[in-house]
Amino acid sequence: QVQLAESGGGLVQPGGSLRLSCAASGRTFSSYAMGWYRQAPGKQREWVAVISSGGRINYADSVKGRFTASRDNAKKMVYLQMNSLKPEDTAIYYCNTETFWGQGTQVTVSS
Secondary structure, eight states: OOEEEEEOOEEEOTTOOEEEEEEEESSOSTTSOEEEEEEOTTSOOEEEEEEOTTOOEEEOTTTTTTEEEEEETTTTEEEEEEOSOOGGGOEEEEEEETTEEOOOEEEEEOO
């Protein structure tokens, strides 16, 4: 069993930045890929970024160049640094590994 807990969301103006965190517990963290997803109101959940167990990172085209994902295996933490935020980035952001999901953290980009 795995528990994931996101934090760091909030309200930010367009062009601003936020850093999301995801704390993992329950099993060996370093052996598994970790992903970030988001779900905007009225839309399906979409993939944002994934970090493999080896540290390889892939991003959705919509966030490439603006978001940076990272992981700290010793702390069992995953991060998502979000810069140059746009109103269309407004969503609930979720941390994921395999079939496990966190409760999500709300990010709202608005002036």
